Amino acid sequence: MRRPVIAGNWKMYKKIGEAVEFIAALRPKVAEASHCEVVVAPPFTALQAVAKAAAGSNIQVAAQDVAWEKEGAFTGDVSAPMLCEAGCTHVIIGHSERRQIHGETDERVNRKLKAALEAGLTPIVCVGETLAEREANRTHEILERQFSGGFAALTASDFSRIIIAYEPVWAIGTGRTATPEIAAQSHRYLRSLIAEKIGKSVAEQIRILYGGSVKPDNIQGLMAQEEIDGALVGGASLKRDSFSAIVNYP
Ligand code: PGA
Numbered sequence: 001m002r003r004p005v006i007a008g009n010w011k012m013y014k015k016i017g018e019a020v021e022f023i024a025a026l027r028p029k030v031a032e033a034s035h036c037e038v039v040v041a042p043p044f045t046a047l048q049a050v051a052k053a054a055a056g057s058n059i060q061v062a063a064q065d066v067a068w069e070k071e072g073a074f075t076g077d078v079s080a081p082m083l084c085e086a087g088c089t090h091v092i093i094g095h096s097e098r099r100q101i102h103g104e105t106d107e108r109v110n111r112k113l114k115a116a117l118e119a120g121l122t123p124i125v126c127v128g129e130t131l132a133e134r135e136a137n138r139t140h141e142i143l144e145r146q147f148s149g150g151f152a153a154l155t156a157s158d159f160s161r162i163i164i165a166y167e168p169v170w171a172i173g174t175g176r177t178a179t180p181e182i183a184a185q186s187h188r189y190l191r192s193l194i195a196e197k198i199g200k201s202v203a204e205q206i207r208i209l210y211g212g213s214v215k216p217d218n219i220q221g222l223m224a225q226e227e228i229d230g231a232l233v234g235g236a237s238l239k240r241d242s243f244s245a246i247v248n249y250p
Contacts (some may be wrong), residue, residue: 002207004223005163005230006247007039007062007124008237009092009211019046022240023053029244030058036230038247039090039124040237044078051087062090062124065098068111080119090122092232094150096169106149113150117158124163124232125150126211127190131170139168140189147193159202163209164190165232171212173234180221180228183210187227216245223249 014022019042030038041062042050051061063086067077083091093116094109109125116123127146129139143166154162166186171178178186187208195203210222211232222228236242 002229004036005207005209006036007232008243009041009232009234012043013238014042014046016046016049019050020053023050025240027057030247033247035250041092047086047088060089061087062092063088064092066091066112066116068115080115080121084119090124091116092124095126096128096167106146109150110152122161124165126165126167128167128169143190156199156202159198159206163207165209165211167211175213177213177218180225184225184227216242219246219249
């Protein structure tokens with residue numbers, strides 16, 4: 001049984017005060033949610049305050065990026081041990097906005113992923129094709145490339161600690177959700193890649209979340225797919241009512 005994960009990616013929204021207020025309001029709304037893991041990913045500046053505000057609840061905290069080195073002359077970067085110290089348990093790696101805006105490559109994703117694992121963080125690694133790639137029938141090719149590069153040289157035991165998020169770039173922030181069937185096809189393909197390259201039992205156990213315009217009114221259809229193990233939610237995770245409705249989908 002793969003335990004679902006509902007994760008909210010706040011992107012560059014919410015100052016510390018707003019973030020803490022949000023958690024205080026969210027706590028009672030998701031307190032009964034034993035069917036899934038609940039994760040929120042605030043901006044770096046709010047991580048520690050959110051971790052404190054969520055202490056003792058079922059809300060876990062993720063960062064939105066991580067450096068691959070532990071420390072050093074890397075202006076602007078934040079390392080995995082620093083994220084742990086701030087109270088993070090998870091970290092999002094390779095989000096399409098980082099790939100597109102910040103030139104994140106599969107090789108960098110791989111280094112960050114290893115750094116996160118070494119520090120004991122649970123990585124949520126994003127993959128997904130753009131609209132042009134989908135229309136050119138290149139979805140599998142892109143997922144294969146992102147998988148081979150981003151997840152290179154990892155062991156089966158590493159995989160048991162990783163969460164994957166399939167986020168078709170054309171569905172992010174556009175209001176255009178992949179249909180549950182389209183999402184499930186890509187999830188199946190990713191699982192088949194893992195089965196082939198790493199092993200069948202690893203493939204059966206790894207959780208693959210869907211991301212891209214997930215909302216309270218489409219979560220049930222997505223979660224009805226056997227292949228979909230949860231959601232990485234952007235816009236709809238910023239409001240307490242919509243995020244808690246998504247968490248409480250069953
Ligand atoms: P969205 O974002 O839900 O606003 O489409 C998802 C994401 O970028 O993770």
